[in-house]
Amino acid sequence: MIRNFERYKEKWNVESDPSIKPGLEGMKRALALLQEPHKKLQVVHVAGTNGKGSTVAFLEQIALCHGLSVGKFTSPCIVDVHDQIQVNGIPITEKEMDELFKEMMYAGISGLLTDFELLTCAAFLHFDNEKVDLVLLETGLGGLEDSTNVVTPLVSVITSIALEHTQILGNTLEEIAFHKAGIIKSGKPAMVGILPEEALSVVKEKVRSEKSPLFIYGEDFYVQQDESEEIYFNSRVPCTIEGLSRKMAGDHQKINMALAITAFLEAAKNLQIDVQMEAIRQGIEKTSLPGRFEQVFPNVYFDGAHNPASAEKLVETIKQQFPGKAIRFVVGMVKDKDIEKVLRLFESVSDEFYFVDFENPRAANAQFLQQLSRAKKKEILKDCIPFIQSNIYFDGITIVTGSLYLLSEIRNELLKEVDF
The missing domain is CATH 3.90.190.20 (Mur ligase, C-terminal domain)
Structure with missing residues (x-):
């Protein structure tokens, strides 16, 4: 149930199914009718049982402090459907949503999608219309067959893996990891938080098959606490960032913070921007998120x-x-x-x-x-x-x-x- 989504469907006579139907065929058909807006976007794709929203929030503030325009697609909503699609921290307006539904109606995608798939298409259209520099894309459920998994991202991030949605994703950590690892694309860097060994093995097999670089928290990068926090990298990412101070409470948030910083450093290589350590520190300090402590x-x-x-x-x-x-x-x-x-x-x-x-x-x-x-x-x-x-x-x-x-x-x- 997506609050206030139904009224747009009714107003523009665009039908979609409220149930969950994993698979990408409907998305591919609909996006082809919409002129494939997702292929024009620079994306960081984030999956995980927990920590997706926090990692995306850290990434958003870091990118904004570097002067980038940032599209963000998250779920579920905090107030209503509008806050699930944001540009530079500002939820999509009713007028903008009307324009997207008008475009989707004329494209003829009514009846092809589930509710969440339809909302994903709206997000892609909005980010393309706004010509954002970077899109932060959070999976809805799993990864492999999630509606967001039609993109080829700059970086893929898997925050955590635990048993969830077992009726859809499987009853074991290996099965769930298989779905999460589905967002990893050929040759594109991937990074993970602290994963159970059986889940990490699945991810490692996926990156081997895709020939993708893998960065693991605790091995390739980690956070050390003194008076302030510092993030350290091994020789693959030759820098240290000191003086980090975050509002987001809890030891688990330092992992999400480290994932966000590492993902941004990798994405920045493709975005051809100069990384500023002070902008990273400012972004971390500014980050907060509704519903997370x-x-x-x-x-x-x-x-x-x-x-x-x-x-x-x-x-x-x-x-x-x-x-x-x-x-x-x-x-x-x-x-x-x-x-x-x-x-x-x-x-x-x-x-x-x-x-x-x-x-x-x-x-x-x-x-x-x-x-x-x-x-x-x-x-x-x-x-x-x-x-x-x-x-x-x-x-x-x-x-x-x-x-x-x-x-x-x-x-x-x-x-x-x-x-x-």
Whole structure:
């Protein structure tokens, strides 16, 4: 479900399927009718179970601080469909979206695509129309058969690999890695974060077959913490960047930061721009991202920890940032995640939980979540907005988490009441 997307489809009589249908045939047919705008773009392609959004956010700010114009395509939405397609940090306008749908209607692509594929086509058209210098492209699901995987990128990035979407991507890390590694293209550099060994083996086989250079965090580049952070490279990338300072909390974010810097250094070779160390430092310092340990009120944080891997990172960050503080969770999740494992992780730092329903066909019932919880204090919130607002006076920390769809819905409700 893409908020406010349906009204454009109805207004311009462009049909698409709301279901998930992996495969690229529909995309190729539609893009051919649209004169293949994706082939005119300079792209960094980012896949991964977790960390895609943060890595893209770091990349965006680094590129902007170098004076580049930057297109960004991400998912899911934060407020509505418009923020999924941005140029220089500015969401696409209603007028611009109307123009894209008018173009897609006349091209005759109605009925060829799923919703996400149609939105991907709109993003490619918009970035081509705006003549951006660089496009940051985040996969929607997997990589190999994802709608974004029609591009030949300057650089491919795989942030992390864990079990997810097993009904589509497979039940093993090797199978999921096979899909993620599908974004790696012939001769084009690829870089990865910390991957499980069985997943890394699949990636290494892919880069061998594609004859692509591979950069691995912890081997080819790494971050060292002193008073500030420094990123080091081996002889393949002969430089050191000192004095890095980031707002994005958590040790996992230093890996996403390092991936973004390394990806930018590689992309810059093709973009023929002079890399400025100070611009990289400025970009890192400016980077923030809604829904990633985001403070929205005093003592209230949003974090889209929706699977065990991201829940583990959230728990680590809570321990680092708030040792000894009382923690309470407001949680809503979708049904196809490993809910019990996520709750066990959250319960390791808190014994107070509030469960909520939200509007999404995949949403798990709040009562079901409550039954799965082992917390001593666990309640169902019928209206979570007043509760969240009241938590600014709580002598502790409130974390709203579980699904980015939940955070999007709550954010929209808060927007009606405050300048959020």
